[in-house]
Amino acid sequence: MSRAATSEVGSGFRTLLYKELLRFWKVSAQTVTAPVLTAVLYLLIFSHALQGRVEVYPGINYTAFLIPGLVMMSVLQNAFANSSSSLIQSKITGNLVFVLLPPISHIEFFGAYVIAAVVRGLAVGLGVLLVTLLFTVPPVVAPLWGLAFAVLGSGLMGAVGLFAGIWAEKFDHIAAFQNFFILPATFLSGVFYSIHSLPPTWQVISRFNPFFYMIDGFRYGFFGVSDVSPWVSLAVVGGSFVALSLAIVELLKRGYKLRH
Amino acid sequence: MKYAIEATAVQKRFGSLQALGGVDLAVEEGEFFGLLGPNGAGKTTLISIIAGLTRADAGRVKVMGYDVVGDYRLARRNLGVVPQELVFDPFFTVRETLRIQSGYFGLRDNGAWIDEVMESLGLADKADVNTRALSGGMKRRVLVAQALVHKPPVIVLDEPTAGVDVELRQTLWQFIARLNRDGHTIVLTTHYLEEAESLCNRIAMLKGGKVVALDKTANLLKRHAGAFLHLKVKGELPAALAQGAPREAGGGYRFQLASYDDVESVLAPVRAAGLHIEELQVLTPDLEDVFVQVMSGAPAQERT
Structure with a gap:
């Protein structure tokens, strides 16, 4: 073996991304099929209870209204779950060291985890969409808007998951993050209703919920109707993504909780 | 002169514990260097700082002349570390693990070397077994193999023979000695002092986060x-x-x-x-x- 055969400089990014994709794909029954099933159960139950009784947007039946919200909720929750669970598992089992020892840059590290989260989010979202189409077919007025929010929203939640994974020291911390932040924020974001149906105070509070903008913007892609302008939502979601990404790359650079 | 590893006034504190209290150490290229000390002396902390897994509070460390913080990519490219903890990724087989580890170093077409490392460490017949299903000794071999995928000029082994049977010890030391003869610098921590005595040409002893002895093995024995x-x-x-x-x-x-x-x-x-x-x-x-x-x-x- 020749000494110092390491002059060829390649990047570890591709492999880290591949490993992150393989990680959830190898257990896709848990990571893709299960969340699709959950979303379909929501659709069945809520549309059974509310179909014909509620009309959120004129001319759009409640089941059709529900579909984009459920798709986006699945996208966001699974993007979060992917990066957070991958990182905390590696931390707890100690095999994160395999990623910390190689010359992978902070941005590459960030990118690989977040892109894998986006792919998982979109895979689950697409699964939910395909299955719900069996029940009703919603219109798709502005698909590019929908795609933009799906990608940006899952990127944002992948970044939030990455932050949670960096910060957490045990699985309980991730569960707490999920139960006390992600779950309430998604449920109160307008997945199941339009915020215009809420009392004024709650309407105001909802506007501080980033999930609201992600769901509302995504829904605009289907119906061309939304509670706030899609440009506003795009600015909020995009701005949050950029700000959080910069903060996380800085944390990675400082070795916060990963390199003690 | 360029050292394989050069630590200058390295300090590290964990809360009230002074883990390293100003360590100066230079390991020359091609040495087989032993880092000895009782538990809690700071050996693993020092290795973690060399590997970039831990940040020093003060002082600096270079690997092959590259600062482990400022030039971390080049420093890490030149360094292979076998961690003390028996860790593994349960999602992958031995070969997948080694391919992925190669990829992390930007090496895509590393199959021949992976085969050679597996062969030398007696892992060849476990190549397609999931790491989860391996015995402790076999997992240890995989860890060693992972540290070597990128043919690092400097190899650090943190207690590689803890809880390992005689056969693996012999296989491992034969292989590591061969790498040393080929010019790789080896840094070793171990509690088996007879191993250190027979393998290392120079030894540093740490106690309470300080270097208390540093000399050629032969001189230490004479002292x-x-x-x-x-x-x-x-x-x-x-x-x-x-x-x-x-x-x-x-x-x-x-x-x-x-x-x-x-x-x-x-x-x-x-x-x-x-x-x-x-x-x-x-x-x-x-x-x-x-x-x-x-x-x-x-x-x-x-x-x-």
Whole structure:
């Protein structure tokens, strides 16, 4: 073996991304099929209870209204779950060291985890969409808007998951993050209703919920109707993504909780 | 001169614990270097700082001339670390693990070298077994293989033989010695001092986060004050002589000698008492004796 055969400089990014994709794909029954099933159960139950009784947007039946919200909720929750669970598992089992020892840059590290989260989010979202189409077919007025929010929203939640994974020291911390932040924020974001149906105070509070903008913007892609302008939502979601990404790359650079 | 590893005034504190209190250390290229010390001496902390897994509070560390913080990509490219903890990724087989590890270093087409490493470490027949299903010893081999995928010029092994059977130890040391002959610098921590004595050309001893001894192995062995005399006689030793010499399990006594001249001061009273000597042996100190002496804080002095 020749000494110092390491002059060829390649990047570890591709492999880290591949490993992150393989990680959830190898257990896709848990990571893709299960969340699709959950979303379909929501659709069945809520549309059974509310179909014909509620009309959120004129001319759009409640089941059709529900579909984009459920798709986006699945996208966001699974993007979060992917990066957070991958990182905390590696931390707890100690095999994160395999990623910390190689010359992978902070941005590459960030990118690989977040892109894998986006792919998982979109895979689950697409699964939910395909299955719900069996029940009703919603219109798709502005698909590019929908795609933009799906990608940006899952990127944002992948970044939030990455932050949670960096910060957490045990699985309980991730569960707490999920139960006390992600779950309430998604449920109160307008997945199941339009915020215009809420009392004024709650309407105001909802506007501080980033999930609201992600769901509302995504829904605009289907119906061309939304509670706030899609440009506003795009600015909020995009701005949050950029700000959080910069903060996380800085944390990675400082070795916060990963390199003690 | 470019060192394989150069640590300058490295300090690290964890809360109230001073893990490293200003460590200076330079390992030359091609050395087989031992880092010894009791548990909690700071060996793993120092290795973690070299590997970039931990940040020093003060001081700096370079690997092959590259700063481990400022030039971390080049420093890490030149370094292979076998961590002490037996960690593995349960999602992958041995070959997948090694391919992925190669990829992390930007090496895509590394199959031939992966095969060679697996062969040398006795992993070839486990190549397609999931790492989760391997025994502890086999997992240890995978960790060693992972540290070597990118052919690092500097290889650090943190207690690679802890809880490992004789066969793996021999396989491992043969392979590591070969890498050292090929020019790789090896840094080793171990609690098996006979391993360090036979393998390492130079040794640093850490205690309480400080380097308390640093020298060529041969010099360290010479530095130990004196030797030992094992003596067993028929009947009882004169009380004055037996005093201060620990009694051994077999009924003999162990005398510490400041120098070989002291042999006479033990034998003269024995002769005077007319005792018959059953066993007599002069023992030169091994690394363990040196270690105990250094750790107990006794001044190290040249043996006369």
